[in-house]
Amino acid sequence: MWEVVDLIPTENEWNKALCQRHGEELQKRFSSATVAVCGLGGLGSNIAVSLARAGIGRLLLIDFDRVDITNLHRQQYKVNQIGKYKTEALFENLKEIAPYIEIETQTCQITEENTVHLLHEADIICEAFDNAEEKAMLTNLVLESMPDKFLVAASGMAGFGSANTIRTRKITSHFYLCGDEESDVESEGSLISSRVMLCAAHQAHTVLRILAKQIENE
Amino acid sequence: MVKINGEELNIAGKTVAEYLATTSYDSKRIAVERNGEIVPKAQYGETVLKDGDSLEVVSFVGGG
Structure with missing residues (x-):
């Protein structure tokens, strides 16, 4: 007989x-960090998976929306999660990947007021x-009213353009921008999972580089 | 001269708002950086560009 074991x-x-992968010093920085992910779609769900795997100690996940069948081609959800709030679905998925990190969710729209x-x-x-417009709103608000925070934003990852045009640029000491800054979903008409994931990977990598204090050397 | 997105322009003395009015940027989709600092949106009208300033207008596109 099989025994039920944990x-x-x-x-x-x-x-x-x-610690074996990152070294103790770096892992300490990762596990003592709090990172917020605003929007849990193609970018946010992939960013959160990367950061959870890296052992970021505390993730704040914010989105108002529910998982839709049209999300599954590029977002980190499963068919049996269609209809669930993205915050709840991603919480479940991340806990299966990284059971010991702290995850807080807020199921709401991010506005100028909150x-x-x-x-x-x-x-x-x-x-x-x-x-x-929401990207610009959040960027301006964070950089104006919370100047001590680091902001990693994204612009331009729609369509079938080259993977190599997705990049990260440092705009100010606390503001990094990932993407090709051109490919608009309105004109490109599509979002391809691999290209959105590239941009999300740029964002997650920038977060880890900021924590590793690698970024000032650029 | 003022450097804007890498291009030298002869617009010292104008405000950020006056410069933006001559462009096709959608004011709801941009963030403006001047000499390494973000220019608050409410200050576009009173921020006067000076010789030697370096300005970058970041324009967001949709998709995510």
């Missing part, structure tokens, strides 16, 4: 594995909306 690793084993309240505990904020 097969997941202990927190110690999980942390030890991360931005500071929602994001004041974050060290680094990822802008992962799909609407251009």
Whole structure:
């Protein structure tokens, strides 16, 4: 007879594995960081998976929307999660990947009124909306009213353009922009999972580089 | 001269708002950086560009 056993690793084993990959000093920085992900679509769900795998200690996940069948081609959800709030679905998926990180969710729209309240505990904020005006709103608001935060935003990853045109640019000491800055979903007409994931990977990588203090060397 | 998105323009003395009015940027989709700092949106009308300033207009497109 099979016995029911708890097969997941202990927190110690999980942390030890991360330290083996990243080194203890770097892992300490990752696990003591709080990173907010604003929007949990093609960019945000992929950013969150990368950051959870890296062992970021605390993730703040914010989105008002529910999982739709048209999301599944590029977002980190499953068919049995259609109809669920993205915050709840991503919470479940991340807990299966990284059971010991702290994950807080807010199922709401981010507005000019609630931005500071929602994001004041974050060290680094990822802008992962799909609407251009909302991207600009969040970017201006964070950089104007929370100048000590790092902001990693994205613009331009729609369509079938080359993977090589997706890049990360440092705009100010606390503002990084990922994407090709041109490919608009309105004119391109499509969002391709691999290209959106490239941009999300740029954002997640920038977060880790900021924490690793690698970024000032550029 | 003022450097805007890498291009030298002879617009010292104009405000950020006056410069933006001569362009096709959608004001709801941009962020403006001047000499390494973000220019608050409410200050576009009173921020006067000076010789030697470096300005970058970041224009967001949709998709995510």
